[in-house]
Amino acid sequence: MKKLLFVSLALLVLGVSVAEAQTIKEVDIPQKIYDYVEFPPHFPGGVKMGMQRALAQNFVYPDEAWQSSRVKQAEVNFIVRRDGTVTSVMVEGDLHPALVAELQRVIPKMPLWYPAYKSGQKIDARVGVVVNLVEQRTGLPYHLQTAAKSLERYTAHSYTPRPMTRQQMEQAVAELGVIGDVYLEYKPTAIAINRLRASLGDVEQAAVQMDRSAREYEHLNPYRQVDGAPAILGFRPGYCGKDDVAMQLQRAVAYDLAGREATARRAYDKVLQLAETKIKTGDIGLPVEADDESLRFLQTEDLMDKMFYRLTYIDSDQLTPEDQNRLATVQRTPQNIIPIIEELIASGRLKDVKVAQQKEQIKQMLNEAAHGKVDKGDQGRLYAVEVLAVCLRDGVDAARQYVAQRLAESGLRGAGKAQLTKVQKQLRTHAADLTDRSQLVRVVGTYGPVVGDTGADAYYCAAEALNDVFPMAWLTE
Numbered sequence: 001m002k003k004l005l006f007v008s009l010a011l012l013v014l015g016v017s018v019a020e021a022q023t024i025k026e027v028d029i030p031q032k033i034y035d036y037v038e039f040p041p042h043f044p045g046g047v048k049m050g051m052q053r054a055l056a057q058n059f060v061y062p063d064e065a066w067q068s069s070r071v072k073q074a075e076v077n078f079i080v081r082r083d084g085t086v087t088s089v090m091v092e093g094d095l096h097p098a099l100v101a102e103l104q105r106v107i108p109k110m111p112l113w114y115p116a117y118k119s120g121q122k123i124d125a126r127v128g129v130v131v132n133l134v135e136q137r138t139g140l141p142y143h144l145q146t147a148a149k150s151l152e153r154y155t156a157h158s159y160t161p162r163p164m165t166r167q168q169m170e171q172a173v174a175e176l177g178v179i180g181d182v183y184l185e186y187k188p189t190a191i192a193i194n195r196l197r198a199s200l201g202d203v204e205q206a207a208v209q210m211d212r213s214a215r216e217y218e219h220l221n222p223y224r225q226v227d228g229a230p231a232i233l234g235f236r237p238g239y240c241g242k243d244d245v246a247m248q249l250q251r252a253v254a255y256d257l258a259g260r261e262a263t264a265r266r267a268y269d270k271v272l273q274l275a276e277t278k279i280k281t282g283d284i285g286l287p288v289e290a291d292d293e294s295l296r297f298l299q300t301e302d303l304m305d306k307m308f309y310r311l312t313y314i315d316s317d318q319l320t321p322e323d324q325n326r327l328a329t330v331q332r333t334p335q336n337i338i339p340i341i342e343e344l345i346a347s348g349r350l351k352d353v354k355v356a357q358q359k360e361q362i363k364q365m366l367n368e369a370a371h372g373k374v375d376k377g378d379q380g381r382l383y384a385v386e387v388l389a390v391c392l393r394d395g396v397d398a399a400r401q402y403v404a405q406r407l408a409e410s411g412l413r414g415a416g417k418a419q420l421t422k423v424q425k426q427l428r429t430h431a432a433d434l435t436d437r438s439q440l441v442r443v444v445g446t447y448g449p450v451v452g453d454t455g456a457d458a459y460y461c462a463a464e465a466l467n468d469v470f471p472m473a474w475l476t477e
Helices: 002-026 046-058 063-068 097-109 142-150 166-180 187-199 203-218 241-257 261-281 290-314 321-329 334-347 353-371 376-394 396-407 414-429 437-445 456-469 472-476
Strands: 073-080 086-091 116-118 121-132
Touching: 046 097, 046 121, 046 142, 063 097, 073 097, 086 097, 142 166, 166 187, 187 203, 187 241, 187 437, 203 241, 241 261, 241 376, 241 437, 241 472, 261 376, 290 334, 290 353, 321 334, 334 353, 376 396, 376 414, 376 437, 376 472, 396 414, 414 456, 437 456, 456 472
Parallel strands: none
Antiparallel strands: 073 086, 073 121, 116 121
């Protein structure tokens, strides 16, 4: 009996012990959360590339949030636990609740982070980052990229596509509407839909829709005029100076086809003004490709490492303990570090010329990543676009006079002069096929002849002439 009682007590004690162990395991014991640490959390592949790629694979932009505000970046902070998991995701700013919920859903599902360390021990630390919610080059929400790729059969075309039936054109408009109806300012679908509608004879609706799209695209322009002065508003995902010109040109042509002569003329004038502004500002850089972006990121990281080496081992005697502490505790990104370096240089405390040069190189790389690297040939093509606008507005004779006037300008040189000289020669060669102004407007403003169109031959002659004289393919790239 005593033996049986002992076993029962033993089992009871064991049961209590197991229950206590389970209770302890289930309770989340609070740990100190560090905001500033010597070795902060790190995401595999880096925050800019690795984390952004992971977000792009899983993030779905809620329709109601996109239609409400189209926020393209969000500032988030969260806790990276010592086991690499992410918790307590907070989204800064007054964003749409559906967008906040989606970010709080996606971010904890990312791959594990490398945790922060303090005194050789893993710790919980808070991280704050700015994430892109759209694809950097196009400005499209990530989940629409697949659709955009499949629609390239309609958008990546020259100005001499093969004829389509009316049914095929209507089907193309419907398919393109998957993007065009939710993102008016996406240039490839906006222009393709406009040209297809004009081809179908719906010129009035085409003009109204293209006007809306062009106006939306204008809002992306970081160099747009605000109260009469240029406002450098920073990078706008999806913006490209060349595409801005193409959208405004298509708007002018759409109004021309709709018979709104006065409105069309003002729109052509705006194309001329816009091209001239971009010639002066150099705002014609193309957004970087993904591979170029990765390379530029690695180059920036290498420069950051070299700059920190000099600050730590060569220039340490130039910095106060407070300066050294700021550099050691702030999250080490160019956006955080460069303002500190510039402040130190301006105050005279940091006199290392090499660090100043490295800082400027990093700034240039960041600018190119945001706005694209300017190609002198692209600036030259803007002169040709000006001539194209005059040709569509006033005819080929006016275009030839415009070229002669431009070439006579004393300050004209380089890529602009070379491009205009080429245009002048080609205008003479193709003058016979460029005399019908209305046909030229039709070529630029429509997708192409409908099957059975009796004027197809004249259309193709004018299209080939335009392609030879002007950078039509460049505008549609």
